[in-house]
Amino acid sequence: xxxxxxxxxxxxxxxxxxxxxxxxxxxxxxxxxxxxxxxxxxxxxxxxxxxxxxxxxxxxxxxxxxxxxxxxxxxxxxxxxxxxxxxxxxxxxxxxxxxxxxxxxxxxxxxxxxxxxxxxxxxxxxxxxxxxxxxxxxxxxxxxxxxxxxxxxxxxxxxxxxxxxxxxxxxxxxxxxxxxxxxxxxxxxxxxxxxxxxxxxxxxxxxxxxxxxxxxxxxxxxxxxxxxxxxxxxxxxxxxxxxxxxxxxxxxxxxxxxxxxxxxxxxxxxxxxxxxxxxxxxxxxxxxxxxxxxxxxxxxxxxxxxxxxxxxxxxxxxxxxxxxxxxxxxxxxxxxxx
Amino acid sequence: xxxxxxxxxxxxxxxxxxxxxxxxxxxxxxxxxxxxxxxxxxxxxxxxxxxxxxxxxxxxxxxxxxxxxxxxxxxxxxxxxxxxxxxxxxxxxxxxxxxxxxxxxxxxxxxxxxxxxxxxxxxxxxxxxxxxxxxxxxxxxxxxxxxxxxxxxxxxxxxxxxxxxxxxxxxxxxxxxxxxxxxxxxxxxxxxxxxxxxxxxxxxxxxxxxxxxxxxxxxxxxxxxxxxxxxxxxxxxxxxxxxxxxxxxxxxxxxxxxxxxxxxxxxxxxxxxxxxxxxxxxxxxxxxxxxxxxxxxxxxxxxxxxxxxxxxxxxxxxxxxxxxxxxxxxxxxxxxxxxxxxxxxxxxxxxxxxxxxxxxxxxxxxxxxxxxxxxxxxxxxxxxxxxxxxxxxxxxxxxxxx
Numbered sequence: 001x002x003x004x005x006x007x008x009x010x011x012x013x014x015x016x017x018x019x020x021x022x023x024x025x026x027x028x029x030x031x032x033x034x035x036x037x038x039x040x041x042x043x044x045x046x047x048x049x050x051x052x053x054x055x056x057x058x059x060x061x062x063x064x065x066x067x068x069x070x071x072x073x074x075x076x077x078x079x080x081x082x083x084x085x086x087x088x089x090x091x092x093x094x095x096x097x098x099x100x101x102x103x104x105x106x107x108x109x110x111x112x113x114x115x116x117x118x119x120x121x122x123x124x125x126x127x128x129x130x131x132x133x134x135x136x137x138x139x140x141x142x143x144x145x146x147x148x149x150x151x152x153x154x155x156x157x158x159x160x161x162x163x164x165x166x167x168x169x170x171x172x173x174x175x176x177x178x179x180x181x182x183x184x185x186x187x188x189x190x191x192x193x194x195x196x197x198x199x200x201x202x203x204x205x206x207x208x209x210x211x212x213x214x215x216x217x218x219x220x221x222x223x224x225x226x227x228x229x230x231x232x233x234x235x236x237x238x239x240x241x242x243x244x245x246x247x248x249x250x251x252x253x254x255x256x257x258x259x260x261x262x263x264x265x266x267x268x269x270x271x272x273x274x275x276x277x278x279x280x281x282x283x284x285x286x287x288x289x290x291x292x293x294x295x296x297x298x299x300x301x302x303x304x305x306x307x308x309x310x311x312x313x314x315x316x317x318x319x320x321x322x323x324x325x326x327x328x329x330x331x332x333x334x335x336x337x338x
Numbered sequence: 339x340x341x342x343x344x345x346x347x348x349x350x351x352x353x354x355x356x357x358x359x360x361x362x363x364x365x366x367x368x369x370x371x372x373x374x375x376x377x378x379x380x381x382x383x384x385x386x387x388x389x390x391x392x393x394x395x396x397x398x399x400x401x402x403x404x405x406x407x408x409x410x411x412x413x414x415x416x417x418x419x420x421x422x423x424x425x426x427x428x429x430x431x432x433x434x435x436x437x438x439x440x441x442x443x444x445x446x447x448x449x450x451x452x453x454x455x456x457x458x459x460x461x462x463x464x465x466x467x468x469x470x471x472x473x474x475x476x477x478x479x480x481x482x483x484x485x486x487x488x489x490x491x492x493x494x495x496x497x498x499x500x501x502x503x504x505x506x507x508x509x510x511x512x513x514x515x516x517x518x519x520x521x522x523x524x525x526x527x528x529x530x531x532x533x534x535x536x537x538x539x540x541x542x543x544x545x546x547x548x549x550x551x552x553x554x555x556x557x558x559x560x561x562x563x564x565x566x567x568x569x570x571x572x573x574x575x576x577x578x579x580x581x582x583x584x585x586x587x588x589x590x591x592x593x594x595x596x597x598x599x600x601x602x603x604x605x606x607x608x609x610x611x612x613x614x615x616x617x618x619x620x621x622x623x624x625x626x627x628x629x630x631x632x633x634x635x636x637x638x639x640x641x642x643x644x645x646x647x648x649x650x651x652x653x654x655x656x657x658x659x660x661x662x663x664x665x666x667x668x669x670x671x672x673x674x675x676x677x678x679x680x681x682x683x684x685x686x687x688x689x690x691x692x693x694x695x696x697x698x699x700x701x702x703x704x705x706x707x708x709x710x711x712x713x714x715x716x717x718x719x720x721x722x723x724x725x726x727x728x729x730x731x732x733x734x735x736x737x738x739x740x
Contacts, residue, residue, distance in 0.1 A: 303699020304513050304595040313513040320521065 003141035004334055005149045007168040012184040013155035015176040016233055016282060018045040021152045024330070026298040027323040029094035031338055033147040036087065036140050039099030040069055040133060040164045041154040047099040050090050052296070059098055070100035072136045076129055077109050085140040097140050103160065110159035117202045123209050127202070127220065134167030134221040148336060157191050165192065166199050166223045170334050172279060173230040173261065177249045182256045189260035192225050199223035227261050228333040229277040234284050254278070280326045288315055339432060339449060340390055347445065348438055350392050351401045357465045358387055361397040363404040365412055377419055378458035379465040381429045382481055383450035395444040403441030416446055421704040425458045426693040427451065428686060428704060452489055453690060454481035455537060460520035475529055482536050482543055492646040493552045493688040496542045497564050500549040505540060505557040507531065509593065514538065514556065518697045539690055551645055555594055556694045562591040567649040567666065570601045574608060574656045589651065595698055598640065605632055608656055626738045627661060628718035631711040635734045637700055638707045639665035641691055642732070665732045675727040679708050
């Protein structure tokens with residue numbers, strides 16, 4: 001069984017990506033879909049959202065094979081093979097593959113093997129390293145029979161993210177409402193297309209190499225990287241000027257997405273609300289966010305005991321509806337039965 | 339609690355038509371959820387059998403044993419149904435390993451609840467014939483009417499002097515209901531305000547809209563007008579004896595959410611963080627008492643205390659060297675002075691208040707308060723917790739770490 005992998009990616013940081021994945025993971029789990037949340041961002045923010053600092057410290061200090069993404073792939077950098085991932089159970093249908101700051105050290109191996117994988121001989125090792133994230137995630141998904149793997153990666157176009165995206169079937173792009181997000185699309189879209197092509201060449205090269213026959217059990221990801229749409233953050237609007245500036249960027253996003261990510265010529269004049277590629281406009285949940293972070297739970301699970309009383313209680317209900325809609329929309333895009 | 343003999347169980351196992359029986363081959367995959375639905379449905383006892391429902395794990399649909407090996411782990415997983423707080427109010431059930439027809443079976447016997455409707459995961463499950471379903475309005479009303487006065491716990495007694503207007507509608511509709519029922523259940527039902535209150539045991543019935551003790555406790559605008567003792571008294575004493583000067587005092591009332599949150603704020607303010615910069619190369623931050631332990635003891639006091647014929651509040655006395663938390667009413671039911679605090683021994687004087695505390699999010703699972711408090715105290719470096727029980731009170735003492 002191969003589980004679908006959905007990655008949230010933007011090369012611009014600070015667009016609320018980690019919080020989004022965190023909430024979606026909880027929402028899918030509450031809809032009884034089994035989820036593995038994989039933290040491939042060396043900054044490990046997603047891990048920090050799920051676990052306390054003491055728990056993370058214990059995992060990192062222990063250095064047990066498979067305890068983090070890095071501990072899974074680390075043996076590959078030497079002479080070993082991928083270690084079986086050791087997942088943390090967060091809730092009945094929710095598992096975390098913890099991230100690791102040391103993962104950045106793996107970037108070098110990944111960049112080194114990229115040209116090697118186009119060579120004529122000894123392709124097994126480079127291909128194994130380049131596809132290691134996919135292998136680890138599929139091992140994790142198999143271990144718990146996951147319906148979906150959600151992946152968080154850092155905001156850059158480096159070798160770690162290239163490998164993470166090769167392992168991805170679907171890509172969702174969270175955006176902020178600013179110049180940088182729009183500009184970012186201009187780098188991101190072409191990068192995705194180019195990686196997809198380059199990976200296809202490597203797959204062909206591997207299959208023609210004859211080495212493939214020596215390793216019949218060695219499976220490789222397709223590198224589908226299909227963009228399923230974008231998400232936009234709602235701006236906290238108060239004064240007039242920011243509203244105008246915000247509006248300007250917001251209006252250019254549907255066009256920017258088509259041009260850069262989908263490579264479409266025809267740019268329709270539509271607003272985000274009516275754009276089918278707009279998966280959601282993420283609201284600003286204001287004081288619910290710090291409350292939720294303190295309690296280590298998603299905002300839609302906050303209770304009266306946590307302080308979600310009065311108007312907060314209503315906001316909690318609204319947040320649950322919003323995230324449920326988003327989960328349903330995403331499930332529709334990737335063909336996941338809810 | 340009734341225990342069936344082997345003959346009776348065999349008879350039940352064979353009777354394929356009965357709606358008091360459910361058989362499962364194993365406890366894997368989707369089964370734990372379905373078993374919980376069945377337990378909820380047996381506890382509701384809509385057909386009014388007044389007999390326990392029985393669930394066999396390790397039997398095929400035709401009553402033949404499936405050859406399951408009944409392990410301790412399986413029995414523990416089954417017992418967890420009772421305390422994980424997903425079925426509310428807590429069901430009365432027993433879990434045992436029995437040998438029938440030479441094969442091992444796990445047998446769960448579920449007593450009909452005195453306090454229907456019972457919910458699982460925010461839904462009221464019932465049995466009608468061989469099927470399991472979610473109760474409709476009419477069925478829910480039948481269940482509400484079935485609550486019998488005679489052996490009800492005090493927490494759902496009517497408070498005749500109170501009126502429905504003494505309950506806060508906004509707390510009920512905005513905070514309580516969305517947590518108590520699954521969203522889809524709330525969306526599709528068109529029950530009236532009174533029917534909803536009655537379903538949650540906040541009033542006696544839609545026709546007799548008198549608030550219950552529970553209603554005032556959970557939603558009251560000023561519950562202490564009717565239940566003067568349902569509050570928390572806080573005293574900060576400058577010394578180690580009650581006769582020493584009092585430096586802070588507050589009587590904290592209101593409905594439960596407000597009361598507990600205000601009490602916790604008060605406790606947090608007094609639990610001053612000490613930053614030690616002298617004794618180690620890097621500074622250490624320490625608290626005299628672990629907040630989670632104080633919290634658990636306080637919740638326990640509010641949950642397990644007696645609300646019946648007493649005007650005593652839960653009392654929190656904060657001395658220089660210790661905190662004492664007094665909970666009115668001695669140990670209850672299964673719990674005695676002798677076995678107090680031992681793991682696995684719990685009982686509920688106020689099962690419906692337990693339901694409300696779980697719904698509002700103060701409790702995650704049942705039976706874990708004292709173990710959690712003990713562990714936190716140890717982790718923080720405090721001496722072990724001390725419990726003193728008598729006929730009229732349970733007193734817990736947390737000593738300051740030296």
